[in-house]
Amino acid sequence: MATFVLIHGGGGSAWDWHLLVPELISRGHDVVVPELPIEDSSAGFAEFCQTVLDAIGDRSDLVVVGHSYGAFTAPLIADKRPVRLLVLLTPMVPKPGERPGDWWANTGYHGTEGLSEExxxxxxxxxxxxxxxxxxxxxxxxTEGNDPWPLDAWPDVPTTVLIAREDQFFPADFQRRVAADRLGTAPDETDGGHSVALSHPKQLADRLTAYLLP
Structure with missing residues (x-):
């Protein structure tokens, strides 16, 4: 049994995972779904990291999944605790010393003009x-949006980037380029849009648990 640690994205909450959680549990795994302190104007990366570590407690065999902006926090956990696998889901892949607020320009993100938030x-x-x-x-x-990402290098942990083919916020071609530029890897791909845990929870659970197979 693995413990899946599900880290939500910017402006999100544990609710973002509420359809995926029972799917993972039904497959025999434990799940931790922390609420990052994003509404606290004094909180930064240290507080984000500690919130997740507190939620994990003494659990082991960790698979840390960072969705979108949650990809800035997920590697911090892999730097603090033994982690079996790090999964970046439709992610903002950070690089050492980068301020999250600078990520958009640094990656050449051009936005999604003409599309509604929905x-x-x-x-x-x-x-x-x-x-x-x-x-x-x-x-x-x-406050972390203006703080340099604190790691000097990517943690020495198996890392998978999983993108969604119909993502209209971070289009697939953009995500492939960023994964190649920053991690030297080609991402895995699944059906769905940016909020794939809400659109395809069963398929996502199958993909995540398949990563655990020998």
Whole structure:
């Protein structure tokens, strides 16, 4: 049994994973879903990291999954605790010393002009789930956006980038280029949009658990 540590993205919450959690549990695994202190104007990377470590407690055999902006936090956990696998899901892949606020220009991100927020983040998500989402979004006022990413190098942990083919926020071609530039890897791909844990939870659970097979 592995412990999946699911780290939400910017402005998100543990709710973002609520359809994936039972899928992973039904496959025999433990799941930890921390709420990062993004609404705390004094919180930064250190507080994000400690929140996740506190949620993990003494659990072991960790698979850390960082979604979107959560990819800035996920490697910090792999630097602090033994981690079996690091999965970056439709991610913002950081590099040492980079300020998250600079990531957009540094990666050459051109935005998604003409698309609504729903089209960018929730394409493919059932309408009833989209209707619930606004109640779970949070204002991100934490300080880490202006702080250099604290690692000097990528942690020595097996790392997989998993992108969604229909992602309209971070298009697949953009994600392939960033993964190659920053990690020297070609990402794995799955069906769905940016919020793939809400649109394809069963398929995502199958993919994540398949990574554990010999």
């Amino acid at each position: 089209q960018q983040f929730y394409n493919g998500v059932p309408a009833d789930i989209v209707a619930e989402a606004a109640a779970h979004n949070r204002d991100q006022v934490s």
